[in-house]
Amino acid sequence: MxxxxxxxxxxxxxxxWHPERHYDRLIGPERRKALFAAVDLHAMNLRVDLGAPFAAEVAAMADAHPEWRAEILAWREGWVEMCSxxxxxxxxxxxxxxxxxxxxxxxxxxxxxxxxxxxxxxxxxxxxxxxxxxxxxxxxxxxxxxxxxxxxxxxxxxxxxxxxxxxxxxxxxxxxxxxxxxxxxxxxxxxxxxxxxxxxxxxxxxx
CATH class of the missing domain: 3.40.50.1000 (HAD superfamily/HAD-like)
Structure with a gap:
């Protein structure tokens, strides 16, 4: 048919859509691997894909992981670069x-x-x-x-x-x-x- x-x-x-590639450029591959192992950024993104407010989800994740706060907030600030x-x-x-x-x-x-x-x-x-x-x-x-x-x-x-x-x-x-x-x-x-x-x-x- x-x-x-x-x-x-x-x-x-x-x-x-390559978040890891963006973070490799931003903080280097080794630190990126440590970040993604410690913080489930992909699960956060799935919640956004199901309708959760983007900025609030990123902020909540940053609050939950203060040791990675700057890197997590970079998901929001660098989102266009990840989606390109x-x-x-x-x-x-x-x-x-x-x-x-x-x-x-x-x-x-x-x-x-x-x-x-x-x-x-x-x-x-x-x-x-x-x-x-x-x-x-x-x-x-x-x-x-x-x-x-x-x-x-x-x-x-x-x-x-x-x-x-x-x-x-x-x-x-x-x-x-x-x-x-x-x-x-x-x-x-x-x-x-x-x-x-x-x-x-x-x-x-x-x-």
Whole structure:
């Protein structure tokens, strides 16, 4: 079946997300390893992705770990640097699909505040036909409920959705619902998948 709509994850599909890389630059690899071993920053980020206020979560974590206070607060101050750069080839594919009249949806684990910040930095995050952002919905991938919400709200049948995500667990959850899927490992492979699906002509090249 030719897909009726395309669904994009955002982190590491349209925009790179590498907190460890940012902290390696900021405080060096060894101190970064010690920080991440002592403080569960990824758990903090998951709470934000489920809708917790970003600034308050970071401040609470800093209060709980005063010995790492400056480094934890750097998660807030340097968030844009962690969520960068954009992946130009993927952005070009999103825009080419829209130019051909293919509906394009976002399905991403993202906080309310952080997504608003990202949209202020990256204009293409305002170009989706519909957005399904975990912080707004209170549920996140790979929970089946967020996939069901997209199906219900868009009215597109599961088998008519083509979804790209960089995480195998998120892909597996979508495939279990009958979605067509692509495990993202770069714009070139994603472009080839879109061509194979009949959504883009073979002459399309990744920017």
């Amino acid at each position: 030719t897909p009726a709509a395309v669904v994009f994850d955002i982190g590491n599909v349209l925009v790179e 750069p954009a992946i130009p080839g993927s952005v070009a594919l999103l825009r080419r699909l829209r130019a051909r009249g293919v509906p394009v949806f976002a399905l991403s684990n993202f906080g309310v505040d952080t997504y608003a910040t990202a949209q202020g930095v990256y204009d293409f995050l305002k170009e989706f036909d519909a957005e399904f952002i975990s912080g707004h919905l209170g549920v996140m991938k790979p929970d089946a409920a967020i996939y069901e919400r997209l199906e219900r709200d868009t009215g597109v049948a599961p088998g008519a959705l083509l979804f790209a995500d960089d995480r195998p667990d998120n892909i597996a959850a979508a495939a279990a619902r009958g979605w067509q899927t692509h495990l993202f490992d770069g714009p070139e492979g994603w472009a080839a998948r879109l061509v194979a699906a009949g959504l883009l002509p073979e002459t399309e090249e990744v920017a």
